[in-house]
Amino acid sequence: MPIKIDILRAAAQRTKTFGPHTLTEARMKGAKTAFLCHSHRDAELAKGLVHLLAEAGWSVYIDWEDSSMPEQPNQETAAKIQQKIKELNYFLFLATANSMSSRWCPWEIGYADGQKPNSQLLIVPTTDGSNSHGNEYLQLYRRVDLSNQGSVEVWQPGQSYTSVPIRSL
Template identity: 50%
Template sequence: MIDLSSLLTYAPDTTIRKTERVVEEARARGDQTAFLSHSHTDAVYAKRVQAFLEAQGWRVYIDWEDATMPSKPDKETALKIKDRIKRLDWFLFLATKNSMSSRWCPWEIGIADGVKANERIIVIPTRDGYTNYGSEYLDLYRYIHSTTDGGFATFDAGRAQNGTMLRNMRR
């Protein structure tokens, strides 16, 4: 689990970018790319996750940063989200109270489950105080957990040992 308050230590890039172009350029360079599924209510945490991963050399797609997305969710939104999930290297699910009760987030993880290899789906389980979110996914998908040295590693579904540090993950 990752304590939500610890995410706030990462300074986000507050500029809104045309993320689709940035991600395509990253793919061309061979950088890791990821779709970040999250509740828009948790935008502050999503930007912090993006900042942390980008410091590790990843490029993280956040749908509301994409200028080509419709202003109001519709069928076009769903088609674009499906396309991004399919094309990007990784699918990340930021599990919070808000994303667990969202209408879109469970749909997105369902899409990812159907189009991505299981090892390409990573849950970011969180904790706010005494409540944990995302635990039900830990036996299904890889997940991120904080390490004793202050870093983050991914662990295979159902395992709590022999994680891979995020900076060492490859396409």
């Protein structure tokens, strides 16, 4: 099942933070790091996902939080995104209606697919209750979802019965 958008919105409202606060701190602590591919229109959902992953000890990079990024996307933006995708442990794709229709997101996932092993690319499918997003990737990459107990877990492509806590990756 995809993660409900309402769950991501609720997680974005939490004030307590967990896990490493910076990528440098994450590396020093041996925490997992990830690049989050998403539509900027889904900033609230991205924050919610980051919060859920921080609770599992992960540190997630979001490009619009990086003060070194140019204000308007250009070649420098692309080069910096490419570098972050290569340097961080995992690539996460937050699949929403906005990211699925974005011009940048397909480019980012295509680049990541050429740079990282499939085991380091994770799809985060979502649903708004009536529509689900990201299904076309679920046979290619592992997916991130919530277990019945509410913990963040990872499933192999096409499987729905056996998962691994994301904290264990």
